[in-house]
Structure formats: structure tokens, C-alpha cells
Amino acid sequence: MxxxxxxxxxxxxxxxxxxxxxxxxxxxxxxxxxxxxxxxxxxxxxxxxxxxxxxxxxxxxxxxxxxxxxxxxxxxxxxxxxxxxxxxxxxxxxxxxxxxxxVTGLDLLTFQAEADAGRQAVRRGDYEAAARHLRSALRQWRSADMCAIDQPHLELEAARLETERIAVVEECIDAELACGKAGELLGELDMLVRQYPLRERFAAQYMRALAATGRRAEALEIYQRSRHALVDQLGIEPGRQLRQVHEMILNGQ
The missing domain is CATH 1.10.10.10 (Winged helix-like DNA-binding domain superfamily/Winged helix DNA-binding domain)
Known part of the structure; x- marks a missing residue:
């Protein structure tokens, strides 16, 4: 250009x-x-x-x-x-x-509109549509490197938007897991768990995807890795969601 x-x-x-x-x-x-x-x-x-x-x-x-x-x-x-x-x-x-x-003239507005449409689809129980909308929302992001301009106020807002992006990633993966796409998500989830070791929802999703593809032992290893990170870095035990997924896998569910 x-x-x-x-x-x-x-x-x-x-x-x-x-x-x-x-x-x-x-x-x-x-x-x-x-x-x-x-x-x-x-x-x-x-x-x-x-x-x-x-x-x-x-x-x-x-x-x-x-x-x-x-x-x-x-x-x-x-x-x-x-x-x-x-x-x-x-x-x-x-x-x-x-x-x-x-809306179509600004990637941020498109992102927000597609994310909203995805959440509405989740509420209807239409996980296929939810996954399509949420993936479309995430495609609006060209890079997480926002605001190269040296302006502290902008950096705070960019950080807020990055938090929104991560939340949409989590919601999208939940929708795609509900659609039976566990095998397709393994590579992405492996990367996300390594990038965000303290985000329990990613760890729980990865464990679910591994268990759904017959890799229960690896799923349990992810739990132990996540627990160690939480204890070592934050001094806390895993939360309820991660513990429940762990128990379900131990029980063969």
C-alpha cells in the first residue's frame, strides 16, 4: 500500500x-x-x-x-x-x-458487534453460530501491540481492550468445545496455556479438550502444572472451575 x-x-x-x-x-x-x-x-x-x-x-x-x-x-x-x-x-x-x-468502518466496533452476536447465540444455545461470530470478532485483531504511541493514558485503554480480547478467546473456545471441536483446539490451547499460565479457564479448557480426545493423563499433567504456577506465583490453590474439571477427569467423565 x-x-x-x-x-x-x-x-x-x-x-x-x-x-x-x-x-x-x-x-x-x-x-x-x-x-x-x-x-x-x-x-x-x-x-x-x-x-x-x-x-x-x-x-x-x-x-x-x-x-x-x-x-x-x-x-x-x-x-x-x-x-x-x-x-x-x-x-x-x-x-x-x-x-x-x-460499524464496518472501525475494527473495534466490528469486534464488539461480533462478540455481542456470539454471546446472544450462546444464550440461545446455538454454539455453531456463536463460534462463527466470536471467531469473526477475534479476526479483527491485527496485533496485540496496540498504541505504539508513547501515551500512558492510551496504554491503559489498550490494556482494557486486551482484557476484552482474552475474554472473547475464552468464550469462543467454550463454544467450539460445545461443537465437538476439541481436537482442532489442542494446538491453540497449548499455546494459550503457555502464554497465560495463571488463567485457569484456559487450563480447564485445555484439560477438557485433551480428555475429549482420549489424552486423560496429559490433561491431569496440565492440572498439576497450572496448580504449581498458581501456588508459586500467587500463593493460591486452583479455583472451583479448574478443580471440577480435574475431578471429572479423575472420575472418567
């Missing part, structure tokens, strides 16, 4: 990505350039709260923290003007700003 450096009109269809490094792409696939750190930080914060009002005080915190310049109001207006000049639809609302984006 080429990087666009010209201004664009508000009629251009822009697509935004925040689930990974920030991207702004035009309808022809070219990338819209946002130089420096202030413009990307400002746009990222607005996109994290797309279609919602963000107060000026919050934007000032993101851009300058506790030491804003005396001219922060005019500086902020200048940055907003520059973003608008690239066709980015930002409107002033009261004492703040809002960016209006369609």
Missing part, C-alpha cells in the same frame, strides 16, 4: 483500525498519513470511544498529561482541524468532540 499525504474530503469512505497499530485507509486502499505523535494519539482516543462524546479535558490528558501548554485549547483545535482536513469526520459536541464511524 502507498501512503497518502494529500488531504481528503469528508465524502471519502475511510476505514480505521485500532486493534493493532493505528491505521487510516481510504476507499482505494491507500493509507492516510498522520505524522508525529499528537495526531495519532488524538485520533486513537476518539476512536476508542467512537460515536460517543469525549470531553476536552480527557483529550488534553491524553495529549499532554499533567503539563499541558498554556495554548492547549488552540493547539487542540489545530489538531482537530488537521484531522478533519484528512476527511476524518469529527464534530464538536459541547465541551468535547465526537468521531462518527459506521
Amino acid at each position: 502507498t501512503t497518502a499525504t494529500i488531504d481528503r474530503t469528508a465524502n471519502d469512505e475511510l476505514k480505521f483500525g485500532v486493534l493493532g497499530p493505528l491505521t487510516v485507509s481510504a476507499a482505494d486502499g491507500s493509507l492516510v498519513a498522520l505524522r508525529g505523535t499528537r495526531l495519532p494519539a488524538l485520533l486513537t482516543e476518539l476512536l476508542f470511544h467512537a460515536n460517543r462524546w469525549v470531553p476536552m479535558s480527557r483529550l488534553v490528558d491524553v495529549l499532554w498529561g499533567d503539563t499541558p501548554p498554556k495554548s492547549y485549547v488552540s493547539n487542540l483545535h489545530t489538531y482537530i482541524h488537521r484531522l478533519r482536513g484528512r476527511g476524518i469526520p469529527i464534530e464538536q459536541v459541547g465541551g468535547g468532540y465526537r468521531i462518527t464511524v459506521d
Whole structure:
């Protein structure tokens, strides 16, 4: 892809990505350039709260923290003007700003919509549909390396979104296990348990998948490995869910 450096009109269809490094792409696939750190930080914060009002005080915190310049109001207006000049639809609302984006125009909104659809399918007992929607949600993530911009406030929000992503991974695996896909999940679960050794739900899911494929001894080894990690690093015993899966496997269920 080429990087666009010209201004664009508000009629251009822009697509935004925040689930990974920030991207702004035009309808022809070219990338819209946002130089420096202030413009990307400002746009990222607005996109994290797309279609919602963000107060000026919050934007000032993101851009300058506790030491804003005396001219922060005019500086902020200048940055907003520059973003608008690239066709980015930002409107002033009261004492703040809002960016209006369609669900399909922002990966974060698509992620949230697909995750919600997956959870609704789970409540209906339609695990096939749930798995499809939840996997679609996870495909929106290009990278867990969000907010390469050095802005502490953005890093906190990125961490919150990463927590949401992990929760969707857990829900997706539960749905796929309910669909009888244990064998297909073994490689992914092995990686997840190694990456997140203190997340008991991943360990329980891996144990269930191993047991479902006839590998009960390995499932029990995963329990012992998880228990040791919890005791050594947190000083706690496994929780109820992990213990129940352990007991079911011991009883041959």
C-alpha cells in the first residue's frame, strides 16, 4: 500500500483500525498519513470511544498529561482541524468532540458487534453460530501491540481492550468445545496455556479438550502444572472451575 499525504474530503469512505497499530485507509486502499505523535494519539482516543462524546479535558490528558501548554485549547483545535482536513469526520459536541464511524468502518466496533452476536447465540444455545461470530470478532485483531504511541493514558485503554480480547478467546473456545471441536483446539490451547499460565479457564479448557480426545493423563499433567504456577506465583490453590474439571477427569467423565 502507498501512503497518502494529500488531504481528503469528508465524502471519502475511510476505514480505521485500532486493534493493532493505528491505521487510516481510504476507499482505494491507500493509507492516510498522520505524522508525529499528537495526531495519532488524538485520533486513537476518539476512536476508542467512537460515536460517543469525549470531553476536552480527557483529550488534553491524553495529549499532554499533567503539563499541558498554556495554548492547549488552540493547539487542540489545530489538531482537530488537521484531522478533519484528512476527511476524518469529527464534530464538536459541547465541551468535547465526537468521531462518527459506521460499524464496518472501525475494527473495534466490528469486534464488539461480533462478540455481542456470539454471546446472544450462546444464550440461545446455538454454539455453531456463536463460534462463527466470536471467531469473526477475534479476526479483527491485527496485533496485540496496540498504541505504539508513547501515551500512558492510551496504554491503559489498550490494556482494557486486551482484557476484552482474552475474554472473547475464552468464550469462543467454550463454544467450539460445545461443537465437538476439541481436537482442532489442542494446538491453540497449548499455546494459550503457555502464554497465560495463571488463567485457569484456559487450563480447564485445555484439560477438557485433551480428555475429549482420549489424552486423560496429559490433561491431569496440565492440572498439576497450572496448580504449581498458581501456588508459586500467587500463593493460591486452583479455583472451583479448574478443580471440577480435574475431578471429572479423575472420575472418567
